[in-house]
Amino acid sequence: GESVGLHLPTLSVQEGDNSIINCAYSNSASDYFIWYKQESGKGPQFIIDIRSNMDKRQGQRVTVLLNKTVKHLSLQIAATQPGDSAVYFCAAGGNQFYFGTGTSLTVIP
Amino acid sequence: SAVISQKPSRDICQRGTSLTIQCQVDSQVTMMFWYRQQPGQSLTLIATANQGSEATYESGFVIDKFPISRPNLTFSTLTVSNMSPEDSSIYLCSVRPAGLYNEQFFGPGTRLTVL
Numbered sequence: 001g002e003s004v005g006l007h008l009p010t011l012s013v014q015e016g017d018n019s020i021i022n023c024a025y026s027n028s029a030s031d032y033f034i035w036y037k038q039e040s041g042k043g044p045q046f047i048i049d050i051r052s053n054m055d056k057r058q059g060q061r062v063t064v065l066l067n068k069t070v071k072h073l074s075l076q077i078a079a080t081q082p083g084d085s086a087v088y089f090c091a092a093g094g095n096q097f098y099f100g101t102g103t104s105l106t107v108i109p
Numbered sequence: 110s111a112v113i114s115q116k117p118s119r120d121i122c123q124r125g126t127s128l129t130i131q132c133q134v135d136s137q138v139t140m141m142f143w144y145r146q147q148p149g150q151s152l153t154l155i156a157t158a159n160q161g162s163e164a165t166y167e168s169g170f171v172i173d174k175f176p177i178s179r180p181n182l183t184f185s186t187l188t189v190s191n192m193s194p195e196d197s198s199i200y201l202c203s204v205r206p207a208g209l210y211n212e213q214f215f216g217p218g219t220r221l222t223v224l
Contacts, residue, residue, distance in 0.1 A: 032210050043113075043201055043215035044152070051210060089151060096142070096167075097213060099152040 012106045019077040021103045023090035028071060030092040035064060035075045037086045038102075044089060047075070082107045111136055111206045113216035121222045122192055129188045130219045132202030137182035140205040143175070146218070147198045155200075158185040192223045 013019045025033075031052035036044035050057045050064045050073075057064050063076040073090050085107045091097040112135040122128050132141070141158040156164040156177055164177035179185040189196050202216040 034213060036215075043217050046212050046214060049212065091152075091213075095209065096154055096157060098154060099144075101151045 009101065010104045010106070012108055013080050015082060015107050015109050016079055019075075019080045019084070019105060019107075021075045021077075021088050021090075021105065023073040023075075023092075023100050025071050025073065025090075025092040025098075025100075027092065027098075028068075029094070031094050032092075032097075033064070033066060033073050034091045034097065035062070035073075036089045036091065036099075037084075038089065039086045047088075077105075080105075080107050082109055110212070111138060111204050111214045113202055113204060113214060115200075115202055115216040115219050117219060118217065119220040119222075121224060123224055124193055126192055127188055127190045128192065128221060129186050130200050130202075130221075132185045132187070132216055134183045134204050134206075136206060138204040138206040139182075139208040140213075141179060141185050142203040142205075142213075143177060143185070143187045144201040144203055144215075145198045146201060152201065155187070158187075189221065192221075194223045197221055197223045 034049045035047040037047050038044045048059045048062050048064050050066050055066050061078045065074045087102045087104050089102045090100045114133045116131045143155040144152040145155055146152045154167050155170045156166040158164050158177050158179040160179045174190050176188045199218040199220050201218045205213040
């Protein structure tokens with residue numbers, strides 16, 4: 001299996017600032033990683049993914065960084081908006097995904 | 110992407126009864142999974158639903174308690190058997206339409222409360 005943890009359970013940022021959410025995974029065999037956003041009462045929503053042969057991938061306002069040496073993953077959200085307030089999960093694996101504990105992001109207007 | 114629907118969206122059940130949750134996808138998908146998410150917690154993988162064969166269960170989950178069917182590439186069911194209050198949770202269907210190393214999508218979830 002896989003043990004996936006997050007460094008902080010909650011994060012508060014000012015609107016317009018950048019957010020960084022971190023994640024650690026335990027299984028060095030994990031070769032595919034996904035960040036999800038979950039709003040209250042909804043299923044997780046795919047944000048961005050990265051494979052183990054990459055160390056950085058960018059999307060719209062989001063960047064995922066992968067450090068395989070220390071088995072660490074981060075999600076950077078640029079110019080955080082109130083609509084970004086949600087719980088963020090990282091998932092690690094390959095055939096199956098194992099999820100971290102989640103970080104609750106609150107954006108302060 | 111894939112559009113996933115689950116039925117029921119929520120239910121309140123009595124201890125000792127069973128509930129079957131349905132997952133329907135709008136397109137054929139390679140991989141389907143069932144997860145559980147307890148209130149305020151992360152997602153725990155229950156099993157991989159294999160088309161035409163028995164599901165593959167994760168450690169701590171057994172077929173007698175969580176029987177799964179997957180008769181075709183667009184549909185799966187998860188049954189929560191002989192329920193107890195500890196089974197109160199959100200149950201989520203998830204699919205990976207394009208297979209390995211591709212996006213995995215989630216349904217809206219079924220919120221189960223066991224009294």
